[in-house]
Amino acid sequence: MLKLGLIGQSIARSRAPSLHIMQGELHNVDVRYDLHEPRDTTPETYAETLHQLRHEGYRGCNVTFPYKQLAVTHATEVNRAVRLVGATNTLRFNGEEVFAANTDYTGFIRGYRGRVGEQPAGRVLLLGAGGVGRAVAFALFELGASEVEIYDIDQSGARSLARSLQEAGYSAKAVTAGELPSAAASADGLVNCTPVGHYMTPGTPLDEKMIGGQRWAFDAVYTPIETEFLVAAHRQGLTIISGFDLFFYQGLDAYEIFTDTKVDPAAVMERFKQRFDIVSDLIK
Template sequence: MLKLGLIGKGISRSQSARLHVLLGRMCGIEVTYDYLDSEKIADFDLIGQLTVCAKDGYAGVNVTHPYKTEARKLIQRRKRLPEALGAVNTVVFREDGWRGDNTDYVGFMRGYRGQFGDQAPGTVLQMGAGGVGLAAAFGLHGLGADRILIHDKDADRGHELVATLKAGGANVAFIAEADLSDAIRNADGLINCTPVGMNQYPGSPIDAALLGGQKWAFDAVYTPVETAFLHSAQKAGLSVMTGFELFFFQGIEAFEVFSGAQIDGDAARIEYFNAYPEALTG
C-alpha cells in the first residue's frame, strides 16, 4: 500500500486524491490519499504535521497553499529543483531524510512540451506572481524563454518574483499597468496565473481586443477547463494549453516521485477522462 496525503488550508475541493488513486490502480498499487486540512487540525504546525505523517507510514505528501514557501525552508530540495525556486509542493519521506520537490514547475514544462512540442516560448507576458506564477515562471525559464514579463496588481509581489527569477538566471522584468497593453500585444506567449476565470471569479484577465498577434496562451485555471481567456485566445488564432494540463502533469510527476513508477501520460489521460468525464468541462 502507498500512503499519501495533501497538506493545505481549505482543501476539500481538491481533485488530487482521485488522480493519485487512479494512477496507483494503473500501476497495480493500492493507494490511500488523505486530506490533512489545517483548518480541521487543532494547533496545526507544518513541521509537526510532516513529522506525524513520516511516523505514520506516509510515503509522502503534497503541500499546497499556504504552506509551499514554508515547506521549502524546512526541507532539502531534490537536485532537479532550481535553488532559487522558493516553494515546495511535494515532500517524500526517505530513510536518509526528507526531500522536497515542486511538481508544478516540472509539470508545467511537461504539459507545455506535450501541447506545443519543441516550440520555443519566446517572449512571454505572465499575469500573476503568486504560488502557481512562481512555478510557471521558473518553468518558462527552464523551457528557454527569451524574456519573461511579469505583471501583478500587487506590484511588491511582482517585483519580488522578478528578483527571485533574476537570482535564478532568467531574463525578466516587471510590467507596470501603464505598459501592460503594449506588452500583451508584443508577446509571443500569454499566461494567466491569477484566479480570474475560475467559476467563482468569472471573466478574463486580458482584454480580448489585445489578442491576435501572439502564438500561444496558457491559463492555470482549470475549473472550468475552457475559460473566457482561452476561448478568446483560441478564437483569435492562438494555440492554447488549459490548466488541466498543469493539474494532470504535476500530479503524475508527484506520483512518480512517491512511487518510483513511470506513468504513460496518454494512457493516464484516457483512464482519467473515462472515470471522470466531467473533468473535460470543469
C-alpha cells in the first residue's frame, strides 16, 4: 500500500484523497490518502505531525494552508520551484531525507496554458500573498507576465512578495486598498489567492464593479468550483482558470513525484468528472 496524506487546516472537504486514490486505481496501485489537521498552527504541532507521518511509513504528503512556507525548513532537498517561491506543497520521504517540490507552481502553469494557451499573462493584479499566492506570482512570469501588482490585507506580506519578485529580476509592486480600482482597470488578468470565496469564508475578494475589461481570471479556491469571483468574471466574458484546474494539475504533478509515474491527464479528468458528477461551465 502507498500511504500519502495532506497536512493543513480546514481540509475536511478536500478532494485530494479522491484524486490520488483515483490515480492509483488507474496505475493498479493501492493508495491510502489521509487528512491530518494539527491541533493548532504552531511550528511545533506541524513538526509533530510530519514526524508522525514519517514514522508511520508514509511515502510523502501534500502541505496546504498555513504550513507551505514553514514546511521548507524541514526539507533536506528542494527543487527549483521551491527555491524560487520559498514555499512547498509536496514532500516526498526517503529515509531521513525529505524532498520538497512546489506543484502549485507547475500546476498553475499547466492550468493557465490549458485554458488560455500561449498568450502572455500581461499585467496582473494578484490578491493574496500567502503560500499559493507566492507560487502563482512566480509562475506568472514563466507565463509572460509583464508586471504583477500585489494586494494583501497584510501589507507587509504584499511588500515582502513584491521584494522577492524584484530580487529575482521581475517587475512587481505592492498596492493598497485605495489603489485597487486603478490596478484592476489596467490589468489583463485578475488572480485570487486569498481564502475569500471558500465555503468557510464566502464572498468575493474584489468588488464586482472592478471586474470587467480584463482578459482572464483565476481563483485558487476550488470548494466551491463556481466562486462568486469567477462567476462575476465569467459573466463579464473573461477566460476562466478555476481552482479546480490548479487542484487537478498540482495533484497530478504531486502523484508523479510520489511514484515516479507518468500520468495521463485526460484519463484522470474523465474518471474524476464521472465519479463526482461535476458539471460546471467553468471547467468544461
